[in-house]
Amino acid sequence: MVKVIASNVRKGNVLEQDGGQLYVVLKAETFRPGKGTPTTTIEMRRISDGVKTVITTKTGEGLERAFVEDVEHTYLYDDGDNHIFMHPETFDQVAVPPDMIGDQVAFLEPEMKCYLKMFDNRPVAIELPARVTFEITETEPVVKGQTASSSYKPAMLSNGVRIMVPPHIDAGTRVVINTEDNSYVERAKD
Incomplete structure (x- = not known):
């Protein structure tokens, strides 16, 4: 695991919390009041069951960032239940549930290059082109x-x-x- 400062957490990062549970960051905002300690509010979704949670922490506090591998995939199609992606070299197909993609699903187009964040050879988050x-x-x-x-x-x-x-x-x-x-x-x- 890698420590990351709370203010450097970005949408799509995967964090480890609660003794091994993996969470994908949906939104991270840093607040710097005129007086007082700056804080970072992180909205995230637990990968195992999809439960959303929000934490607020000091901006300089360290959080555990899970080691995930960014693997390029090509979006193929929506089969009704899942979105199908293909690895460009091995041609392995991966099914990604719609709740993992969230509201960004509207931007998916056939043949689009995306990065699937893989943990133990299964997708846990997706990164669309900027x-x-x-x-x-x-x-x-x-x-x-x-x-x-x-x-x-x-x-x-x-x-x-x-x-x-x-x-x-x-x-x-x-x-x-x-x-x-x-x-x-x-x-x-x-």
Whole structure:
């Protein structure tokens, strides 16, 4: 096991808690108040049974990070119960339950390269590419006089995910999305 400082814990990390139980991190936020001790709140899911839990710890405290191997896989298809991934060299197929992928399932596309975090030769978490490209299917028209550069408007992607985009983005435009927080990055260059 490797010690990791609480403030360095990121979404997708696998931690060992409670005497050997493995947890995958769903969200980690660090709070630095003006007075007092900085803390990190970590939302995680126990891998064995899917129970979610939240812990709050001092930012500098060490946590046990489990040794997991990041193995590249290619997404193939959804068989109704699981999502099927294939190892690109051995062609072994791995079934991943939808609850392991969570709300990021909307970003999966056939032939997408992903990293499965493997522990004892079984998947415990998934890491999608940091950025993906999708088309805007619908968005609100620009309000005349709305020139502030920080104003954003809601838009719907071709995969059904709602995001906020700058006013100059219209329906039919392909945009790059950050998969970690579903935020607009830039207009696609393709």
